[in-house]
Amino acid sequence: MKKILIPTDFSELSEYALHTAEKIATSLGAEIHALKVLPAPGDAYFDDKGNMLNCQDYDMTKFEKERMENEAKIKEWLKDAKVKVHVVVKFGNMIDDIVEYVNVNAMDLVVMGTSGASGWKEMFVGSNAEKVVRYSPVPVLTIKCDKPDWEVEKILLVNDFKEPKIENLTALKTLQKAFEAQIHLLKIEKGKETNREVFQQMEKFTELNQLENVEFHVESSSKIEEGVFYFAHEHSIDLITMGTHGRTGWDHLIKGSISENLVNHMYKPILTFKLN
Numbered sequence: 001m002k003k004i005l006i007p008t009d010f011s012e013l014s015e016y017a018l019h020t021a022e023k024i025a026t027s028l029g030a031e032i033h034a035l036k037v038l039p040a041p042g043d044a045y046f047d048d049k050g051n052m053l054n055c056q057d058y059d060m061t062k063f064e065k066e067r068m069e070n071e072a073k074i075k076e077w078l079k080d081a082k083v084k085v086h087v088v089v090k091f092g093n094m095i096d097d098i099v100e101y102v103n104v105n106a107m108d109l110v111v112m113g114t115s116g117a118s119g120w121k122e123m124f125v126g127s128n129a130e131k132v133v134r135y136s137p138v139p140v141l142t143i144k145c146d147k148p149d150w151e152v153e154k155i156l157l158v159n160d161f162k163e164p165k166i167e168n169l170t171a172l173k174t175l176q177k178a179f180e181a182q183i184h185l186l187k188i189e190k191g192k193e194t195n196r197e198v199f200q201q202m203e204k205f206t207e208l209n210q211l212e213n214v215e216f217h218v219e220s221s222s223k224i225e226e227g228v229f230y231f232a233h234e235h236s237i238d239l240i241t242m243g244t245h246g247r248t249g250w251d252h253l254i255k256g257s258i259s260e261n262l263v264n265h266m267y268k269p270i271l272t273f274k275l276n
Helices: 012-028 060-077 094-104 119-124 128-135 170-179 195-208 224-234 249-255 258-265
Strands: 003-007 031-039 085-092 109-113 140-143 154-158 182-189 214-220 239-244 270-274
Touching: 003 012, 003 094, 012 031, 012 109, 012 140, 012 170, 031 060, 031 094, 060 085, 085 094, 094 128, 109 128, 128 140, 128 258, 154 170, 154 224, 170 182, 170 270, 182 195, 182 224, 195 214, 214 224, 224 239, 224 258, 239 258, 258 270
Parallel strands: 003 031, 003 109, 031 085, 109 140, 154 182, 154 239, 182 214, 239 270
Antiparallel strands: 140 270
16 A cells, blocks of 8 residues: 545545544555645536646636645645655546546545535435545545544454455555554344354455454344444444445435445544445
């Protein structure tokens, strides 16, 4: 893990994300890329590199001035960073440009602050972090509150383990190694499987994904989110990890996403990755 992206809006939440990203980058010898996406006019056109093109309908001088002011602001924001940083300010659509930056620049991890979303906003709009989790091709670490003394001793990996397979756990294993953490596998049981059957599935999952220093847990709860919430607090979990299918459109509206729900409602750091 060598490149970490922080999308920023200069909010307090972005500051929390920076603290966390810097701690990870320092542990891994990684670099940080800070990206600020400014809203573009609805009729704007862009070149193949994503730069906004000149147009007689608006004053590009004004936009360039805004871009440079934000670039200077980010550099000031990052002046005390103890790792190598890259600053990028551009005009466009926040979610689209984050995903594009991840792909074009081969990012390994996205770290974002989030205030979450609830009610109608959660159902029809969602938080920006939730959308990045949905569309990002790389793992996303979401931060909801400041963790100045954050240490990762216990990592919780939530899965149903019914069909154990090799998953994209590179980020999880990298963080485990960097912090010398222990992994706790958790299944929230709503069915009739015995613990013995679940533990056998967990053993197979552990073997396939070459995990080390692992404990197995099964908890009963009518709702997976509630089961994860109570387990994480009772066992002093430092980081929750969960896969996402990245559902979109009608499929997302009907089936939803447990990982995105956790991003919106949990106050512990959450690392999401795309399920295979």
